[in-house]
Amino acid sequence: MSTANIYDGKGIYRYLDTAAAWTLAILWGMPLLYAIWTAFHPAEFSTSFNLMAPLTLDNFRKAWNAAPFARYFVNTFMLVTLVLSAQLVLCTLAAYAFAKYDFRGKTILFALVLMQLMIMPDVLIVENYRTMGRIGILDSTLSISLPYMASAFGIFLLRQAFKSIPKELDDAAAVEGAGPLQILWRVYVPLGRPVYLAYALVSVSYHWNNFLWPLLVTNTVNSRPLTVGLQVFSSTEQGVDWSIITAATLMTSGPLLLGFLLFQRQFVQSFMRAGIK
Amino acid sequence: MRHVNAWLFLLPAMALIVAFTHVPAVNTFINSFFLDGRGGMPAEFVGLENFRYLLEDEVFLKVLRNNLLFASGTIPLSISLAMVMALLVNAKLPGQAWLRLSYFVPTVLPMIAVANIWLFFFTPEYGLLEQVRSFLGFSGVNWLGSESTALICIIAVAVWKDAGFFMIFYLAALQQVPPSLGEAAMLEGASRFCYYRRIVFPLLMPTTLFVLVNATINAFRMVDHLFVLTQGGPNNASSLLLYYIYEVSFKYWDTGYGATLTLVLLGFLGLASIIQFGVIEKRVHYR
Numbered sequence: 260m261s262t263a264n265i266y267d268g269k270g271i272y273r274y275l276d277t278a279a280a281w282t283l284a285i286l287w288g289m290p291l292l293y294a295i296w297t298a299f300h301p302a303e304f305s306t307s308f309n310l311m312a313p314l315t316l317d318n319f320r321k322a323w324n325a326a327p328f329a330r331y332f333v334n335t336f337m338l339v340t341l342v343l344s345a346q347l348v349l350c351t352l353a354a355y356a357f358a359k360y361d362f363r364g365k366t367i368l369f370a371l372v373l374m375q376l377m378i379m380p381d382v383l384i385v386e387n388y389r390t391m392g393r394i395g396i397l398d399s400t401l402s403i404s405l406p407y408m409a410s411a412f413g414i415f416l417l418r419q420a421f422k423s424i425p426k427e428l429d430d431a432a433a434v435e436g437a438g439p440l441q442i443l444w445r446v447y448v449p450l451g452r453p454v455y456l457a458y459a460l461v462s463v464s465y466h467w468n469n470f471l472w473p474l475l476v477t478n479t480v481n482s483r484p485l486t487v488g489l490q491v492f493s494s495t496e497q498g499v500d501w502s503i504i505t506a507a508t509l510m511t512s513g514p515l516l517l518g519f520l521l522f523q524r525q526f527v528q529s530f531m532r533a534g535i536k
Numbered sequence: 537m538r539h540v541n542a543w544l545f546l547l548p549a550m551a552l553i554v555a556f557t558h559v560p561a562v563n564t565f566i567n568s569f570f571l572d573g574r575g576g577m578p579a580e581f582v583g584l585e586n587f588r589y590l591l592e593d594e595v596f597l598k599v600l601r602n603n604l605l606f607a608s609g610t611i612p613l614s615i616s617l618a619m620v621m622a623l624l625v626n627a628k629l630p631g632q633a634w635l636r637l638s639y640f641v642p643t644v645l646p647m648i649a650v651a652n653i654w655l656f657f658f659t660p661e662y663g664l665l666e667q668v669r670s671f672l673g674f675s676g677v678n679w680l681g682s683e684s685t686a687l688i689c690i691i692a693v694a695v696w697k698d699a700g701f702f703m704i705f706y707l708a709a710l711q712q713v714p715p716s717l718g719e720a721a722m723l724e725g726a727s728r729f730c731y732y733r734r735i736v737f738p739l740l741m742p743t744t745l746f747v748l749v750n751a752t753i754n755a756f757r758m759v760d761h762l763f764v765l766t767q768g769g770p771n772n773a774s775s776l777l778l779y780y781i782y783e784v785s786f787k788y789w790d791t792g793y794g795a796t797l798t799l800v801l802l803g804f805l806g807l808a809s810i811i812q813f814g815v816i817e818k819r820v821h822y823r
Contacts, residue, residue, distance in 0.1 A: 265718040266731050267627040280624040281631070283617075284638035287700060290653040291641060293664070353549035360542035368550065375557045377809035381757060382778070382801060385785045385794045386560030386567075409552035439541050468646035470760045471778075475786060486648045490763060493652055501656050508649040519644045527640060530701070531708040 298506040318506035322492075325503065327480050328510060331488035335467060338400050338484050342466050343459060345408040350458075353409070354417030355443050359429070372411045380406035384475055391476055402476045403484065407466065413458055420454040421447055457529030460522065467515050485511045561802065567795035579792065586796040596797065598772050599780040602687055606776055607755035609691040610698065615747055617699040619740070622706030623732075636707075639700035647697060651764035654693050655680075658765070680766050683773035690774045693761050698754060702747045709743040710736070752808045756801060777801050 268276040297304075298319065304312040322328070357369055380387055391402045424447060432442045448455075470486045477483045483491070489511045493504050509516075519526055568586055570579040590596055625635050642650065657664040658679040665679060679685050713736060721731045759778045762768055768775030768783065775783075778801060785794030 264627060264715060265722050266728050268728075272728075273629075276624060276627060277629050279620075280629050280635050283621060283624070284635045287642060287696065288638040290650050290657070290696075291645070293656075294650075294653050349549040349552070352545040356542040356545035360539065362539045362542045368546065371550075371558065372553060374809075375553055377753065377805050377812065378557055378561060378802060379757070380556055382805065383557070383560040383564065383798065384782065385791050385798060386563045387556055388786075389563075389791075390555070390560065405552070406556040409549040409556075411553065414549060464644050468644075468648075470646070470648045470763070471782065474763075475782075486646050489646075489652075490648055493764070504652050504656075508652050511649045512645045515644055515646070516641075519641070523637065526644070527636070527704055530643075530704045 294505040294509055297502050298509050300502065302500060302502040304502075318502045319510065322503045322507040322510065326488060326492040326507070328485075328488065328507070330480050331483060331485045334400060334482060334488075335484040335486075338403055338473075339463050339466050341400060342404040342407050343462050345404065346410050346413050346462055347455065347459075349409050350413035350417050351443070351448065353414045354421055355439075355447060357414065357418045358421035358424075359439075372414055375409075375411035376415070381469075381472055384472060387472075388475055398477050398479055398482050400482055403469075403473045403482070404466075406472070410462070413462070416454055416458055417451060420451045424450050456525060460526055460529045464515060464519075564795045564798045564802065567792055568799050570792045570795075572790060572792045582792075586793050589793065590796055590800070595772055595775075596780065599768075599775045599777055600800075602773070602775060603756065603777045605687060606691055606694070607752065609688075610694045610755050610758075611748065611751045613691070613695045614698040614702055614751055615744065617695065618702035618747065619706050619744075621699060621703040622710055623736075625703075626707060626710045639703050641700070642697050643701040643704075647758075647760035648764060650697075651693065651761040654689075654761070655764055658689055680774075681770055683770055686766050686770060686774035690761065690765060690776075693765065694754075694758055697758075697761075698751065702751065705743050705747055706740065709740050713739055749808055749812045752811075753805060756804050756808075777804075 267273070299314050299316070300312045301315055301317070353372070357365065357372075387406050388397075391397050391405075396402045396405075428446050428450075429442060432446050437445065468486060469484075470490070473484050474487045474490070477487055480488075489507055492507060567579075569581060569583060571582045571585065572579055621639050625632055625639070629635065660666060660678045660681065663679075666677070669677065677685060679689050717735055718731065721735060726734070756777060759776060759782070762774065762776065762779045766774045768779050772780075777797070781794055781797045781801065784797060785791050
């Protein structure tokens with residue numbers, strides 16, 4: 260929580276600050292507020308704002324029936340789960356190796372890992388698409404998630420956390436006869452819990468929202484995530500019905516938005532922590 | 537024995553990173569010297585032909601110019617707005633929690649979804665911007681349909697998406713500023729402006745550098761809203777590098793030239809990464 264600062268605006272300046280802050284907030288919140296308004300009112304009110312306009316859930320029903328959103332939800336949910344669980348396992352093992360062991364070539368390997376921070380899979384779409392074609396897994400949840408499973412960011416974040424764990428704990432566990440994997444599981448993973456939470460929130464929101472790569476590797480309803488499904492849905496629609504599109508938009512971002520509202524504080528703090536790249 | 541364990545723990549992650557980052561990066565380099573074989577023919581080695589074509593390709597030059605304009609628009613705007621937002625919500629203003637929520641919410645929303653709403657805002661005749669415009673009595677503008685305004689709209693949406701995200705890092709940094717510095721400045725009789733300029737901004741420098749690099753990387757990677765808003769049009773006026781790569785490689789299936797274009801993009805990202813490593817070192821010195 261912020262403490263009152265001696266240089267915070269006083270008197271008239273406080274009013275000016277407040278006005279500026281709220282103007283920005285309204286500008287920033289407008290797209291979402293507009294979407295909420297339109298989605299819950301009949302189509303004829305999507306361009307004219309009338310406080311007496313009747314509320315309706317019709318737009319959601321129509322949108323839900325106009326495209327296989329249930330399937331898209333299942334796909335996105337599977338995608339996010341698969342990516343996150345693979346990331347947690349792979350990044351934990353790699354981070355443990357980097358934090359605990361001294362071996363030849365460690366610096367070079369770590370530099371190779373860090374290169375992925377800059378050259379993300381989103382950029383190498385042409386080559387990665389070819390690879391997926393060669394393995395023969397195009398149009399599957401696996402093909403969307405494979406390039407992201409080993410995340411340099413996750414490895415880096417966990418390595419930082421593991422490095423701060425005192426060596427004595429490690430030695431004590433070793434004296435008790437615990438093997439490396441047991442030490443990892445019993446000592447390191449529990450102590451890294453806040454970092455795991457932060458990383459999970461960032462990862463889920465990233466992959467829930469990801470678009471370009473899933474668009475390329477999927478071409479049927481069986482594997483398309485929500486973002487791609489929404490795009491297909493809103494661009495093939497004959498005669499644009501904004502109220503249905505905003506309803507679909509809200510549905511697509513709904514679970515993530517809800518999660519954000521519930522975990523707001525952790526979300527914001529996890530992004531702060533994520534900043535320590 | 538210990539080393540065997542380390543290698544085993546690293547193996548799965550390293551294999552995937554090499555397979556989806558390093559191998560494709562090297563292949564991109566190699567393929568940029570080839571022309572795709574059509575109809576089952578093998579690819580043909582053409583030397584620097586793709587690079588020569590690059591310099592003559594007017595669409596590429598336009599897209600490159602667009603991307604540089606996009607970068608020089610989004611980077612300073614999103615960073616300065618982020619700083620303003622952070623300074624505002626670091627103070628105890630009425631509705632502080634709501635203000636923070638409102639600034640940060642675009643970060644969590646899928647770009648592809650909110651772009652649909654922005655599309656409506658920019659729609660000619662009855663879109664929100666047009667309603668405001670006609671209320672003020674100016675003549676009609678086809679925001680996304682005319683070459684002079686399309687890129688500006690793309691920039692505006694990107695700034696809206698990024699500013700709240702960068703605000704978080706500034707907010708974190710501001711909360712590290714010890715209140716005693718403000719008290720000391722007050723005793724010395726420093727004005728509010730002087731306090732920010734001489735004490736707060738210098739303390740925020742490491743954050744600014746960090747955010748700057750992230751904003752640069754974003755400026756070359758952000759394409760999602762293009763798919764909904766303009767598809768790079770009209771006449772490529774709003775197309776960006778990654779979008780052009782997508783078009784060349786997946787609409788025209790010219791993957792050799794796509795590789796050449798990707799190499800250019802990798803060049804920009806590499807440049808940003810060199811700065812990033814400089815930044816990381818600087819941050820270490822500060823702490």
